[in-house]
Amino acid sequence: MLNYIGTRELQAFLARQPLAQVLQALTGYIEADFRRWAQFEKTARLAHHCPTGVIELMPISDGAQYSFKYVNGHPKNTAQGLLTVTAFGVLADVATGYPRLLSELTLTTALRTAATEFQAIAFHCLLGIRELRVFDIDAAATDKLCANLRGYRDLQIVRAGSVAEAVRGADIVTTVTADKRNALIITPEMLEPGMHFNAVGGDCPGKTELHQAILAQARVVVEFEAQSMPPK
């Protein structure tokens, strides 16, 4: 018996409860899994690169359950009205090899890696951030973000005219980009003491967001150290 969670099922689930609560629960599950890091058989993701993007398979197992995620990253998709990232995954029994659950992971990935909108909601709901300054080279993307966040009445949204304007005086600076352009969105002169940077997008060669001098000057904080080190 294969269970199925589609995007529609997940949207219905998300409509039934406050997103802040979902994000909090999700954070709990992620933390619990990081705490049993050693129990997982981990494999580096298997990436297929092409000029427009990347398709990746990400398998993992804890000995009892096996799972993989299929995820793509195609920044130019938005020009065709398609999503940059889509994903799905399967959960299987290790003992029999039988798949048990097929799930959409597009929305789940957006929640977990905290796509721009979900970063904002999480910081607002979980950390109490009340002012959000946003900048995108695509003004339409900013329009959409503002429209999607309209429901959060205690969150003041300010449209900045440049990256520097958005960054100035901020407590937390989040970059969420997907292109493989060796981009340097944040440059050293934007740095202020105590600023926290989340460089979310840079997850493979060519996908950069910070000038390397920032890394050299900063105290680097990672989600989980063992995950951020090369395998022994």
Next chain:
Amino acid sequence: MLNYIGTRELQAFLARQPLAQVLQALTGYIEADFRRWAQFEKTARLAHHCPTGVIELMPISDGAQYSFKYVNGHPKNTAQGLLTVTAFGVLADVATGYPRLLSELTLTTALRTAATEFQAIAFHCLLGIRELRVFDIDAAATDKLCANLRGYRDLQIVRAGSVAEAVRGADIVTTVTADKRNALIITPEMLEPGMHFNAVGGDCPGKTELHQAILAQARVVVEFEAQSMPPK
């Protein structure tokens, strides 16, 4: 738009046309793909081994389409009435990363790798083999095979009492096993001049079927040489 082929759809398709014709067409597609071997970006399959079996992901791309197969191999599953091998796969557009087709591959894998029954049917229909001698350590498996092949009236089926009895005088000897026992099903004294061996099951460490002296004495024929060599 994601298309879907389930086991039911495939069974309905197979019911509508002679299996010999399907096998011939399948052979044609496989040959056509081997002829454009160099166009594929190939990756060694990613295996997750456990005491009862293996789960594998097999990705491939020709630059325009990307595909992967999920397949398990759990020989002890049959004791619980489950299949040894189940599989499914996805076909995606490389340019957008969007999945286009989700397909069952359990039946397809049985056809392509030619599970025992399909080996027999293919040899009968495509090569004109008219006598089939079968042996299995599990008599119930032989019963099932005989029942499934009953429709092929020109194919005479003989139940052998041992491996040696099944092999004696045969033109083609096929072994199709799945266990990781370093098995030696065919031993050198069974060899006769001109005999052709298909050792179908041995596809990972521990899954052997032939005594190594047979490999030393035989002329080794592979489906496609480039596929059988270690990557350069």
